[in-house]
Amino acid sequence: MSREHPSQPSVQIRAWSGRQQELHAAAELYVTAFTEPPYDEDPEASRASFFDRVARYSSAKPDFRLMLAWNQTEVLGLALGAGTPSGDWWRENIIAQLTPDDAEEWFDEKTFAVVELATSASHRRSGIASALLSSLLEDIPYSTAVLSAYSEADDAQRFYRGQGWTLIAAGVHIGESPELCVFGMHLNDSTRE
Secondary structure, eight states: OEEEETTEEEEEEEEOOSOHHHHHHHHHHHHHHHTSTTTOOOHHHHHHHHHHHHHHHHHHSTTOEEEEEEETTEEEEEEEEEEOOTTOHHHHHHHTTSOHHHHHHHOSTTEEEEEEEEEOGGGTTTTHHHHHHHHHHTTOSOSEEEEEEETTOHHHHHHHHHTTOEEEEEEEOOTTOOOEEEEEEEOOGGGOO
16 A cells, blocks of 8 residues: 555555555654654664664554655654554553443454554644545554553544544553543444444
8 A cells, every 4th residue: 555645645555565665754753753752752763762662563463554654755744553453562551540331432343553654744734644644544443442641642643533533531540651642533434233
């Protein structure tokens, strides 16, 4: 899957090919984005975490996707997601902090998690993140999508709300993570039971 960004024809959105060179370029973008406030991650730990997550998710999670926004040879953005089956650690930790009604509405067997979304600082507010999310969620066999954002990440939360995501819960903690907000989106209603 590859397509041009609607307002920037030089930007291509495409799925990760599996090549290590592409993964390393994506990891560098990830490190740059998540070492900035409010994330302030350690660069080496962030890089290792990204490689580990891609390796684990691509081999063990259903419907793994890593979408990349390219401007010739530079990665400008990335979106990573996968299905979240029952028993998934992240899923079960989120569900434990939701009301029963919210858990039922957002976390059935047809739930897809947007795990990461990042764009380079110089290309934010250009539509790349929106195009990446659309590509990530395109034609997936799920009825809902969920994601989490740092409670302090006001710009990210505004972006998700502007894209039609619904705030499901605030003040969520998973392991040693900072406080999170959890968002959800209903996808194609024809996939719902």
